[in-house]
Amino acid sequence: MDCIFCKIVAGEIPSAKVYEDDTVVAFNDLEPQAPVHVLIIPKQHIASMAEIDERNSAVVAHIFEVAAIIAKEKGLDDGFRVVSNCGESAGQSVKHLHFHLMGGREFGWPAG
Ligand code: DGP
Numbered sequence: 001m002d003c004i005f006c007k008i009v010a011g012e013i014p015s016a017k018v019y020e021d022d023t024v025v026a027f028n029d030l031e032p033q034a035p036v037h038v039l040i041i042p043k044q045h046i047a048s049m050a051e052i053d054e055r056n057s058a059v060v061a062h063i064f065e066v067a068a069i070i071a072k073e074k075g076l077d078d079g080f081r082v083v084s085n086c087g088e089s090a091g092q093s094v095k096h097l098h099f100h101l102m103g104g105r106e107f108g109w110p111a112g
Contacts, residue, residue: 001045005096009043018073023059024066026101035104036074040066046097049086067101076103083111 007013008027015027018038029037042059046052052060064082071080080103085092 003096004094005041006045019066019070024063034102038070038101039098040101041098047095048097049084063099070101081107
C-alpha cells in the first residue's frame, strides 16, 4: 500500500518520533501550525475517522490517552487542541487516520 504514514510506521520514511508503543506512534508534523504540532496515528492502517467502528475504536481511545501524556510532557498546561480532519472538505490530505495535537499558542474558534 502506498501510504506515507504506513511507511513512517515501518521506518521506511524518517520522522521525529515523540512516542511509540505497540499500537500507536506519534511524531512531529512536517508542516507545524503551532510551536507544538504532533501527529498521533494508529500503526494499523485506518483511512480516516469515517472507518471507525466497534472493531477498531479502542485505538482511538488509546490515542487520546497518548495525547494527554504528550501534552503533559510538552508542558501544555495552558491548553491544547486535538483535531482529526476527515475527508476532502475537512482538509484531510493523508488517508491514514491521524490526530493533530497542537499547542503553545492561542487558537481561534470556530476553526476556519
Ligand atoms: P491532514 O491535512 O489533516 O491530512 O494532515 C496531514 C499532515 O501530515 C500535514 O499537517 C502534514 C503532515 N505530513 C505529510 N507528510 C508528512 C511526512 O512525511 N512526515 C511528517 N512528519 N508529516 C507529514
